[in-house]
Amino acid sequence: MIRSLTIHRFRGIREGVIKNLRVFNVLIGPNNSGKSALLELLYLGSLSRRTCQLITKTIDPPVHAATMLVTRDFLSYAPTERLRWRHGYALRETDSFLIDLDKEQNLILELPDLPATYPLHRFRLAAEAPDWLRKTDVQRTILFSLVQPDHAPPEFIPPLLATHRPDLPYQRWHYVWDQRWVYRWNDTHPLDRLAIWAEAGDGRAEHVLFFDFHTAHAHFEGAFAQRCYRTVSKWEERIAQSMARVFPDMAGMRVNVKPTPTGTTWGGYLELPDRTLPLEIDQFGDGARHAFKVLAALIALVDRAEQQEPGLFLWEDPELFMHPATLGRLLDEVARLVAGKPVQVFMSTQSLEVIAHVTRMLQHNVLSPEQTLAFRLNLRDGVLRSSWFNRENLASWLESGLDPRVLEDIDAPLQFQLREEVHEDPSLC
Amino acid sequence: MKILVFAEGKTEEKVIERLKQFFPGFAFQTFDCKGKDKINSEIVTKLGPLVGQQPVRALILRDKDSGETIARIIQSVDNGLKGILKQRGINTSLQFQRVTGVWNAFVWDAPSIDFRLVIHIASRRSLSGLTKCTIDDLVLRLALNQNVAANLAQRQSLNVRGQVIIQKVTQEIPALLQRNGFPPLSEAKDYVRLYAAVLRMHTSPPVFAANVLASANNNLVQQNFASIIAAIRAL
Numbered sequence: 334m335i336r337s338l339t340i341h342r343f344r345g346i347r348e349g350v351i352k353n354l355r356v357f358n359v360l361i362g363p364n365n366s367g368k369s370a371l372l373e374l375l376y377l378g379s380l381s382r383r384t385c386q387l388i389t390k391t392i393d394p395p396v397h398a399a400t401m402l403v404t405r406d407f408l409s410y411a412p413t414e415r416l417r418w419r420h421g422y423a424l425r426e427t428d429s430f431l432i433d434l435d436k437e438q439n440l441i442l443e444l445p446d447l448p449a450t451y452p453l454h455r456f457r458l459a460a461e462a463p464d465w466l467r468k469t470d471v472q473r474t475i476l477f478s479l480v481q482p483d484h485a486p487p488e489f490i491p492p493l494l495a496t497h498r499p500d501l502p503y504q505r506w507h508y509v510w511d512q513r514w515v516y517r518w519n520d521t522h523p524l525d526r527l528a529i530w531a532e533a534g535d536g537r538a539e540h541v542l543f544f545d546f547h548t549a550h551a552h553f554e555g556a557f558a559q560r561c562y563r564t565v566s567k568w569e570e571r572i573a574q575s576m577a578r579v580f581p582d583m584a585g586m587r588v589n590v591k592p593t594p595t596g597t598t599w600g601g602y603l604e605l606p607d608r609t610l611p612l613e614i615d616q617f618g619d620g621a622r623h624a625f626k627v628l629a630a631l632i633a634l635v636d637r638a639e640q641q642e643p644g645l646f647l648w649e650d651p652e653l654f655m656h657p658a659t660l661g662r663l664l665d666e667v668a669r670l671v672a673g674k675p676v677q678v679f680m681s682t683q684s685l686e687v688i689a690h691v692t693r694m695l696q697h698n699v700l701s702p703e704q705t706l707a708f709r710l711n712l713r714d715g716v717l718r719s720s721w722f723n724r725e726n727l728a729s730w731l732e733s734g735l736d737p738r739v740l741e742d743i744d745a746p747l748q749f750q751l752r753e754e755v756h757e758d759p760s761l762c
Numbered sequence: 763m764k765i766l767v768f769a770e771g772k773t774e775e776k777v778i779e780r781l782k783q784f785f786p787g788f789a790f791q792t793f794d795c796k797g798k799d800k801i802n803s804e805i806v807t808k809l810g811p812l813v814g815q816q817p818v819r820a821l822i823l824r825d826k827d828s829g830e831t832i833a834r835i836i837q838s839v840d841n842g843l844k845g846i847l848k849q850r851g852i853n854t855s856l857q858f859q860r861v862t863g864v865w866n867a868f869v870w871d872a873p874s875i876d877f878r879l880v881i882h883i884a885s886r887r888s889l890s891g892l893t894k895c896t897i898d899d900l901v902l903r904l905a906l907n908q909n910v911a912a913n914l915a916q917r918q919s920l921n922v923r924g925q926v927i928i929q930k931v932t933q934e935i936p937a938l939l940q941r942n943g944f945p946p947l948s949e950a951k952d953y954v955r956l957y958a959a960v961l962r963m964h965t966s967p968p969v970f971a972a973n974v975l976a977s978a979n980n981n982l983v984q985q986n987f988a989s990i991i992a993a994i995r996a997l
Contacts, residue, residue: 352851711815720811729807733793740816 334643334677335375336534337499340717341491342516343509343528344370347715348493354534355706357671359691360681361738362710367717368681371710372543372647373416373514375679377402378507378532379541379645380412381478385466386459388439389452392486400478400505401458404469407542408630409554413473419547422513425472429512429526432474438465440474444510446526452488453508453527475511482506482531491524499533506531516715538645538677542634545649549623551598552615553630558590558599561629565636568629572601575628575670579662580621590629601625619654624663627651631667635674643675652684664690668699685736685749692731692751695724709737765997766808766820767792768801772968773897774823780975781987785994798824802842810846817876819997823990825884825896832883836868839881843870867993882993888950889932898950901971904978904986905957906932913977918961931957 334356340349346367360368380402387399402412417423431443439459447454458477460466479485482504494506509515509528520526561568573588587604589611601614614625631646638644651667652660664687671678682688688707694700707722722730722737730737731751767778767790775792782790795804801822812818824835836858847854854872858881861867866885871878888899888906904910911924935956936947947953951967958970965973975983984991 709811709815718815720815722811725803725807726811729804730811733808735808737811 334534334536334675335532335645336501337532338371338374339494339497339499339531339533340374341493341527341529342525343374343530344514345516345712345715346370346717347516347519349712349717349719350493350497351708351717351719353706353721354677356676356704357668357678357700357706358680359688359705359707360679360710361683361688361707362712363738363740364683365712366710367712368710369649372545372649372679372681373419374507374528374530375532375645376406376541376543376647377412377416377476377509378478378505378530379538380406381476381505381507382537382539383464384461385477386461387477387479388457388459390455391450392452392488397484398480399458400480401460401470401474402476404473405556407540407557407634408548409556409560411473413475415543416514419545420513426511426513430510432471434466434468434471438467440466440470442474442510444526447523451523452486453524475514476507476509478508479506489524491527491529492522494529494531499531501533501535503535503537504531504533505537518715536643539642540634540637540644541647542630542644543647543649544627544630546653548630549619549626549653551626552593552595553590553599553601553626555592555597555599557630557633561633562590565633568632568636571632572625572629575632575666576603576621576625578666578669579624579628579659601629620656620659623654624659627663628666628670631670635670635676638674638676643677646671646676646678648678648680650682650684651680652682652687657686660684660686661690661693664694665699668694683738685738688727688737689731689749689751692724692727696728707737709740711740763787763817763819764789764791765994766818767823768795768804768808768820769793769823770795770798770801770825770897772966773901773971776968776972776975777823777897777901777987777990779972780983781991781994784980784984784991788994798827802838805839805842806846806849810850813846813850813877814852814875818878820879821993821997822879822881823884823897824881825894828893832866832885835883836881839879840870843879861993861996864989864992864996866989867996869996878997880993880996882990889953891946891948892950893948894950896950898954898967898971900987900990901967901974902950902953902957904982905954905970905974907978907982910974910978910982914961914963914973917973917977918963920961927957927960930960935960 336354337352340346362368381400383401383403385399385401387397389395406412433441435441439457441457443455507530515528569588569590573586577584585606589602590599593600602611604611614622634644695702695705702724708719711718734748734750765788769775769792772794778790778792793804795801840858856872858868858870861869867880867882869880884895884897886899887895888902906928908924911927915922915927940946954967954970958965
């Protein structure tokens with residue numbers, strides 16, 4: 334589980350330290366406060382699992398144990414392309430670095446903006462058999478990670494990490510050079526041309542599910558769906574049961590996940606008791622599509638996550654397309670699925686209803702108060718700050734009509750107030 | 763600048779509502795903590811997420827019950843504040859200081875985190891023989907001004923002089939009750955309820971307070987609530 338993050342120049346975050354991360358974390362804050370950036374860096378960091386060696390020439394020792402991005406994430410997307418797609422980047426950024434594959438199938442990287450004498454100005458990433466590097470890695474490699482940062486030479490350590498070094502036993506440090514993910518202003522140090530962050534905790538996730546707006550509208554990749562079909566016990570049946578808890582009208586339906594007409598993707602099909610023809614889930618409203626896909630993917634993640642293979646669930650805007658009542662049931666179902674499982678959750682939201690539901694879930698122990706915190710983020714002049722809210726803070730604020738999302742006074746047209754006594758509503762659990 | 767006010771009840775809210783006109787440009791948000799026992803927990807849960815994140819200005823309006831001392835009240839709040847800072851990983855070793863010129867208001871100031879909190883402790887009894895010092899004492903004191911009493915009567919369409927009302931409320935009726943074996947009125951709130959009953963105001967003490975404040979001119983309000991105004995100024 335990741336317990337802290339120390340961030341140097343990732344996207345809009347010039348520097349930031351977040352501690353006290355828990356099993357269930359809710360990220361709230363204004364637009365451009367770093368919520369999505371945090372999800373993306375958690376995604377990238379957790380997918381850096383492909384063993385390799387970082388080879389430099391100008392320091393001793395020249396070889397460091399490292400990792401790089403795996404080729405496919407849990408949903409079988411290529412990670413770098415997935416993030417580029419999120420931001421509308423059609424192509425690889427080419428201005429700030431050179432990358433190629435040499436005869437020994439090592440990736441050679443040159444970062445011309447770093448001084449020529451700097452170790453990371455030019456370095457190689459070398460993989461081991463059978464996971465040799467390929468031409469596709471040239472397109473997709475934007476990151477390496479140090480697995481033994483205790484041995485990192487001083488030239489690899491930005492000032493922020495020198496002064497805010499995590500003191501937890503398990504750490505990994507990640508380095509990104511694609512400038513579209515690097516904070517680009519006020520460079521004063523050679524490492525300011527890289528995004529670098531340290532995650533610390535007591536172990537890393539083996540399976541990472543990143544669910545966002547795009548995932549809700551896409552079909553499943555064939556490789557993901559086929560793997561689930563083969564390996565996730567009663568996958569379709571469990572999806573049907575979860576969907577029925579979120580949409581009671583769908584009780585009794587059967588779910589099939591099968592290839593779409595394209596052949597490369599798979600879609601969900603619902604056989605309702607009173608209909609002879611199955612309906613594709615994408616013929617339903619956006620809320621049902623969102624719920625179906627997040628539940629199908631999460632059931633697969635939870636199934637795979639075991640004690641030795643923990644999972645990480647990153648969920649952006651769970652409120653998307655959801656009616657308030659359905660939203661409550663969806664959140665309850667997600668909490669039910671991850672309860673007691675080695676799955677760490679990060680959920681970013683703009684919705685006061687999501688926060689109110691989380692508070693309700695904390696008050697009724699649907700979520701563990703000891704293992705859940707909300708973090709309000711504040712990003713000013715590149716400095717990320719966070720303030721945590723526990724169950725008592727959330728309940729107190731919401732019962733008084735205060736909005737945890739907001740730092741300054743706003744002239745909102747509506748004010749919400751949590752009922753002081755939230756009664757257990759069976760339809761919400 | 764927003765000032766967060768932690769009050770024992772709704773009467774304080776009405777008082778702040780009236781006093782805020784003396785502080786143009788400041789916003790006030792009052793939290794009814796429903797009693798002194800919950801003020802500390804309200805401070806912790808409301809202020810905790812703000813500390814170290816943004817400027818915080820907070821005012822506590824506290825009554826002093828019989829048996830309580832100012833020192834003990836201050837210590838209790840001080841413990842709560844230090845608890846917040848410890849919980850949020852902030853090191854400081856500050857103490858409350860008396861607000862200059864105000865003997866019953868104390869300020870806790872931490873410039874490094876832009877946090878300032880003032881506690882105002884109601885410390886005057888409006889009439890002799892009362893056991894507590896409360897916000898109702900301040901309201902009652904204002905209501906016992908002849909002009910205010912006269913204005914209140916006028917609002918109720920009563921053709922009675924202010925002095926007569928005061929005489930009834932503070933002397934004749936309490937004396938009558940005592941002569942008939944009733945225990946003496948012991949709290950300002952008792953007199954507030956009696957006053958409201960005499961004027962046929964079918965209202966709660968907070969609403970009575972709002973009516974009293976509306977019946978007093980600005981000079982009188984500023985005089986009567988001078989210590990609270992000074993406490994707010996200290997923020």
